[in-house]
Amino acid sequence: MALTDLSADELRDFAATQRAAYDDLVGKGLKLDLTRGKPSAAQLDLSEELLSLPHGHLAADGTDVRNYGGLTGLAELRGIFAELLGVGTDQIVAGGNASLTMMSDTLLYHLFHGGVDSENPWGVEESVKFICPVPGYDRHFSLLEHYGIEMLTVPMTPDGPDVAAVQALVADDPSIKGMWIVPTYANPSGAVCTLEVASALAAMDTAAPDFKIFWDNAYAFHHLTDEEAKSADILSLAEVSGHPHRPIVFASTSKITFAGAGVAFLAGSTETIAWYTGHLAKSSIGPDKVNHLRHAQFFGDADGVRTHMRAHRAIIAPKFEEVQRVLRESLGEHEVATWNTPAGGYFVSLDVLDGTASRVVELAKAAGVALTPAGASFPYGDDPRDRNIRLAPTMPPLDEVTQAMQAVATCVLVAAAEKLGA
Amino acid sequence: MALTDLSADELRDFAATQRAAYDDLVGKGLKLDLTRGKPSAAQLDLSEELLSLPHGHLAADGTDVRNYGGLTGLAELRGIFAELLGVGTDQIVAGGNASLTMMSDTLLYHLFHGGVDSENPWGVEESVKFICPVPGYDRHFSLLEHYGIEMLTVPMTPDGPDVAAVQALVADDPSIKGMWIVPTYANPSGAVCTLEVASALAAMDTAAPDFKIFWDNAYAFHHLTDEEAKSADILSLAEVSGHPHRPIVFASTSKITFAGAGVAFLAGSTETIAWYTGHLAKSSIGPDKVNHLRHAQFFGDADGVRTHMRAHRAIIAPKFEEVQRVLRESLGEHEVATWNTPAGGYFVSLDVLDGTASRVVELAKAAGVALTPAGASFPYGDDPRDRNIRLAPTMPPLDEVTQAMQAVATCVLVAAAEKLGA
Numbered sequence: 135m136a137l138t139d140l141s142a143d144e145l146r147d148f149a150a151t152q153r154a155a156y157d158d159l160v161g162k163g164l165k166l167d168l169t170r171g172k173p174s175a176a177q178l179d180l181s182e183e184l185l186s187l188p189h190g191h192l193a194a195d196g197t198d199v200r201n202y203g204g205l206t207g208l209a210e211l212r213g214i215f216a217e218l219l220g221v222g223t224d225q226i227v228a229g230g231n232a233s234l235t236m237m238s239d240t241l242l243y244h245l246f247h248g249g250v251d252s253e254n255p256w257g258v259e260e261s262v263k264f265i266c267p268v269p270g271y272d273r274h275f276s277l278l279e280h281y282g283i284e285m286l287t288v289p290m291t292p293d294g295p296d297v298a299a300v301q302a303l304v305a306d307d308p309s310i311k312g313m314w315i316v317p318t319y320a321n322p323s324g325a326v327c328t329l330e331v332a333s334a335l336a337a338m339d340t341a342a343p344d345f346k347i348f349w350d351n352a353y354a355f356h357h358l359t360d361e362e363a364k365s366a367d368i369l370s371l372a373e374v375s376g377h378p379h380r381p382i383v384f385a386s387t388s389k390i391t392f393a394g395a396g397v398a399f400l401a402g403s404t405e406t407i408a409w410y411t412g413h414l415a416k417s418s419i420g421p422d423k424v425n426h427l428r429h430a431q432f433f434g435d436a437d438g439v440r441t442h443m444r445a446h447r448a449i450i451a452p453k454f455e456e457v458q459r460v461l462r463e464s465l466g467e468h469e470v471a472t473w474n475t476p477a478g479g480y481f482v483s484l485d486v487l488d489g490t491a492s493r494v495v496e497l498a499k500a501a502g503v504a505l506t507p508a509g510a511s512f513p514y515g516d517d518p519r520d521r522n523i524r525l526a527p528t529m530p531p532l533d534e535v536t537q538a539m540q541a542v543a544t545c546v547l548v549a550a551a552e553k554l555g556a
Numbered sequence: 557m558a559l560t561d562l563s564a565d566e567l568r569d570f571a572a573t574q575r576a577a578y579d580d581l582v583g584k585g586l587k588l589d590l591t592r593g594k595p596s597a598a599q600l601d602l603s604e605e606l607l608s609l610p611h612g613h614l615a616a617d618g619t620d621v622r623n624y625g626g627l628t629g630l631a632e633l634r635g636i637f638a639e640l641l642g643v644g645t646d647q648i649v650a651g652g653n654a655s656l657t658m659m660s661d662t663l664l665y666h667l668f669h670g671g672v673d674s675e676n677p678w679g680v681e682e683s684v685k686f687i688c689p690v691p692g693y694d695r696h697f698s699l700l701e702h703y704g705i706e707m708l709t710v711p712m713t714p715d716g717p718d719v720a721a722v723q724a725l726v727a728d729d730p731s732i733k734g735m736w737i738v739p740t741y742a743n744p745s746g747a748v749c750t751l752e753v754a755s756a757l758a759a760m761d762t763a764a765p766d767f768k769i770f771w772d773n774a775y776a777f778h779h780l781t782d783e784e785a786k787s788a789d790i791l792s793l794a795e796v797s798g799h800p801h802r803p804i805v806f807a808s809t810s811k812i813t814f815a816g817a818g819v820a821f822l823a824g825s826t827e828t829i830a831w832y833t834g835h836l837a838k839s840s841i842g843p844d845k846v847n848h849l850r851h852a853q854f855f856g857d858a859d860g861v862r863t864h865m866r867a868h869r870a871i872i873a874p875k876f877e878e879v880q881r882v883l884r885e886s887l888g889e890h891e892v893a894t895w896n897t898p899a900g901g902y903f904v905s906l907d908v909l910d911g912t913a914s915r916v917v918e919l920a921k922a923a924g925v926a927l928t929p930a931g932a933s934f935p936y937g938d939d940p941r942d943r944n945i946r947l948a949p950t951m952p953p954l955d956e957v958t959q960a961m962q963a964v965a966t967c968v969l970v971a972a973a974e975k976l977g978a
Contacts, residue, residue, distance in 0.1 A: 170624070178613070178622040185846070186608050191600070200600040200814040202592070230652050231844045238839030242664060246703065257679075273838075280838040281668065392622040395846035416695075416702040417660030422653045422844070424607070424817035 136469035137550055149556030152547040156497065159541050164502035166538040171321070171480035171526045173393050173446075180445050181391040181432065188427040199423035205411050207397075208426035215399050217436040218355065219385060220367050226401040227410060229421045233386040233398035237348060238277055240382055240400070243413040244311070244346070245281060250379045250409040252344040256311055265303055265313035267295040269483055269511030269522050271321040274314045274350070278513070285513035286310070290320060292474075294327030297334045304340040312346035318365045319353040322483040322511055322524040324476025332366030337375035347372075347381040353479040354385055355443045358451050361477055369401065378403045387429060389480065390442065397421075397429050453527040453535045457482050460536065464543030470550035482525040483511070484542075490549040491520045497545040503538050558891035559972055571978035574969045578923065581963050586924035588960040593743070593902035593948045595815050595868075602867050603813040603854065610849040621845035627833050629819075630848035637821050639858040640777065641807060642789050648823040649833060651843045655808040655820035659770060660699055662804055662822070665835040666733070666768070667703060672801045672831040674766040678733055687725055687735035689717040691905055691933030691944050693743040696736045696772070700935070707935035708732070712742060714896075716749030719756045726762040734768035740787045741775040744905040744933055744946040746898025754788030759797035769794075769803040775901040776807055777865045780873045783899055791823065800825040809851060811902065812864065819843075819851050875949040875957045879904050882958065886965035892972035904947040905933070906964075912971040913942045919967040925960050 207228025216223045245257040267290040288299040317327035368381040387396035473484045491508035506524045509517040527535045629650025638645045667679040689712040710721040739749035790803040809818035895906045913930035928946045931939040949957045
């Protein structure tokens with residue numbers, strides 16, 4: 135029965151029962167963590183062969199990968215990920231171990247020098263603004279905040295960012311220079327940006343002639359079901375719309391091979407690639423090509439990556455199913471929370487009663503369950519409705535996911551009962 | 557006999573002989589390269605074991621190096637290089653594959669946010685200037701140029717930068733925010749910064765309260781003789797002088813293990829380290845700790861690095877000796893060039909007759925010998941006397957070093973004879 139349908143007495147009884155359950159929880163001395171989207175040891179083990187690769191030190195074209203050079207990255211690895219991302223091999227750069235670094239560099243190059251189609255460096259403008267679909271990825275927001283870029287939010291829908299809201303913002307304000315998107319299995323909503331949404335974003339009129347879409351396709355291949363989402367081909371869509379330099383695509387193997395020792399990629403128009411490497415050349419003589427060769431040998435080809443991702447799915451899909459089961463069985467009837475059922479990615483986005491997310495996180499912490507801070511999925515950490523909680527179930531073993539989620543459910547109910555006046 | 561002492565007839569005969577030798581050279585169709593300071597394949601082979609390391613994936617403290625995290629780098633590798641660089645383990649960060657990237661990041665953080673002891677971000681100042689000892693490292697200069705920082709030159713002496721010249725500049729101009737130094741076996745002069753010079757630079761009064769010494773100790777362990785230079789302990793010198801945050805130290809294993817797949821280091825006061833990682837955290841979740849563990853296992857300890865560097869010396873010292881032999885035997889008596897005899901590092905700095913360096917490089921190119929562009933060792937590529945040429949003999953096999961240097965000597969003599977009017 136919905137909590138809001140209970141009588142005052144019933145609600146008081148319900149609250150007492152949940153409070154007792156919560157006190158039991160605290161007594162157990164749990165130490166569980168659902169905070170960050172990290173792969174588990176079992177997932178990392180899938181790539182253990184990397185530790186004894188590469189065989190030899192020569193690339194297919196004879197390059198000695200041990201030495202300096204090759205700013206765009208090793209050709210055979212770029213080839214594999216060009217195929218996977220649906221871009222040309224001249225449209226992709228393989229870099230270091232972090233796409234976040236490539237995003238940061240790209241942002242700084244725009245601020246200092248301007249983009250491929252900028253009249254001026256962004257940094258000379260009075261203000262620079264970015265559109266942030268919410269809920270979204272906290273590190274995207276903290277990067278912008280660190281460099282003084284103002285953030286404007288639009289709602290994230292199940293089909294991607296709310297296009298009408300985006301269009302209304304960008305049409306007249308030339309200081310809005312870009313937007314973030316996690317197009318496939320978004321962090322944390324799990325939304326997949328449809329072809330229609332992607333097409334509209336690629337084609338829309340923007341007051342800024344050098345508007346950029348930072349297309350962070352971090353989970354492009356991270357399917358949890360047989361319905362494997364195909365990412366929209368944003369580079370082609372932008373090109374046919376007459377805005378070839380608008381999207382800059384980011385991806386990495388951080389959640390494919392080793393989270394700390396993978397390879398990151400940047401893709402864009404050939405002009406964007408030349409622009410990026412032109413600036414990068416001032417701070418790098420080339421990426422770690424040994425790690426590129428290591429990855430190329432490990433995967434073999436694009437299908438090698440696809441096969442590898444199915445092994446990940448086998449490990450993590452049961453954890454996501456368990457999150458769903460506990461949420462459904464513990465919270466379903468009470469109608470105090472909604473959540474998504476992601477078909478891929480690393481997160482479940484849980485919306486609790488307005489004004490209770492912080493309390494849920496606080497209660498969970500006191501019971502030994504670490505949750506991402508409430509508000510983390512919003513710019514400046516500010517969730518205006520204080521309702522969103524990001525759950526990351528990949529890292530803990532399955533039995534800990536169960537325990538942690540049961541604890542979360544209890545905390546949600548305790549906080550909801552409090553909120554409703556019990 | 558010195559060329560300047562020849563009679564007009566003698567000089568004409570000499571020029572004809574050299575010109576004939578040069579024409580012979582051109583006829584040989586050489587394809588030789590003395591441009592960049594890259595390790596040779598034989599040097600890279602010394603570290604081939606790295607390709608099948610690490611054994612396991614756990615650090616000494618139990619960290620799973622495959623996963624995210626650990627922004628300051630793996631403790632055991634930091635320990636080895638803290639000992640080698642003479643700094644505390646809390647004063648050093650291990651990063652990615654390029655110290656150049658750490659230098660660039662450090663510079664950008666200063667421009668955008670200001671340093672640990674800055675009142676304002678450098679970028680809000682009307683102008684920012686750096687002192688560049690010349691000849692110096694071209695990538696230092698192009699980085700500054702790319703970010704609009706004005707460069708002021710001071711002479712590099714055999715003991716390091718000309719302290720009096722530096723002091724005269726920094727005393728009154730608060731827009732001079734920093735300086736470059738390659739303290740040990742400088743690129744390209746081979747100079748070693750003495751304790752006295754380092755001490756003076758650490759202690760000097762600067763108009764800018766947040767003056768920085770970018771102490772690029774790229775060749776700290778790259779000895780060519782038994783007289784192994786000890787780098788001045790710049791962090792301690794600065795601390796006792798009351799300027800603990802002035803030096804920022806950079807180093808890497810690029811010319812110790814793999815040029816493209818080594819590990820870079822940044823060292824400074826603990827406050828500097830906190831400042832650096834605070835900014836870095838916005839663009840990175842952590843460095844490639846697998847590569848850190850790989851290197852830690854490969855070296856074992858600091859002595860492992862020292863032993864390894866002796867194996868490098870055995871390979872490259874004969875090439876440096878050959879450069880000296882050819883220069884001495886071909887140019888010595890003619891008194892048209894001077895050069896250094898480095899006790900370490902990667903370069904020989906050759907000064908030819910004023911106004912002839914560009915011509916020498918042009919002649920060499922036409923004869924199939926690639927040399928670093930004349931002027932490369934000066935800001936904006938502008939050698940005011942057009943006399944300096946940087947020679948990098950590590951990469952080619954010994955017999956090619958011989959051929960290339962004989963060709964260079966012939967070009968120097970042809971250009972000198974031309975200059976003297978023959």
